[in-house]
Amino acid sequence: MNLGVLRSALTHRLAMILLWTGLVVLAAIAVNLVGIRVVGDAQDWRLWLDRHAGVFLVWRLCLYGVTAWGWWWMRQRLRRRDGSPETHARLMRTEVAAVLAIVLLEGSVLLPAP
Structure with a gap:
């Protein structure tokens, strides 16, 4: 395997890891924003999380x-x-x-x- 192919494979793998990490972070942010909106404010959201x-x-x-x-x-x-x-x-x-x-x-x- 030549160096160019290896570098391309590693770059593709890193891009996929970064993409999935970004999607997970965005999903977590979205869940928290929706939760805060549903219960009223951030303090109530924190209390809801603590209770559950x-x-x-x-x-x-x-x-x-x-x-x-x-x-x-x-x-x-x-x-x-x-x-x-x-x-x-x-x-x-x-x-x-x-x-x-x-x-x-x-x-x-x-x-x-x-």
Whole structure:
């Protein structure tokens, strides 16, 4: 593979990552703006979010469970196809990074609000 093709592939991949990240951020902003509009003001929106924190926790736990099941299924298929030590090491690094990210995200919920 020549350098131009590799650079083009990386540029395309980066563009897609940035596009999806931007879409997720825009969706989050839109949900918050609609929520603020529906309940009246930002303070009432914050109170509504605080009152429903338990529901959102259950929702996140369900998402984590479905994601873990999908990861386990994919992992088993990948290990059957390629059982090399490099693949195992790559999977372990990815799993550690994912668990660390989830712990940090959920831990940030426990921080006091400014």
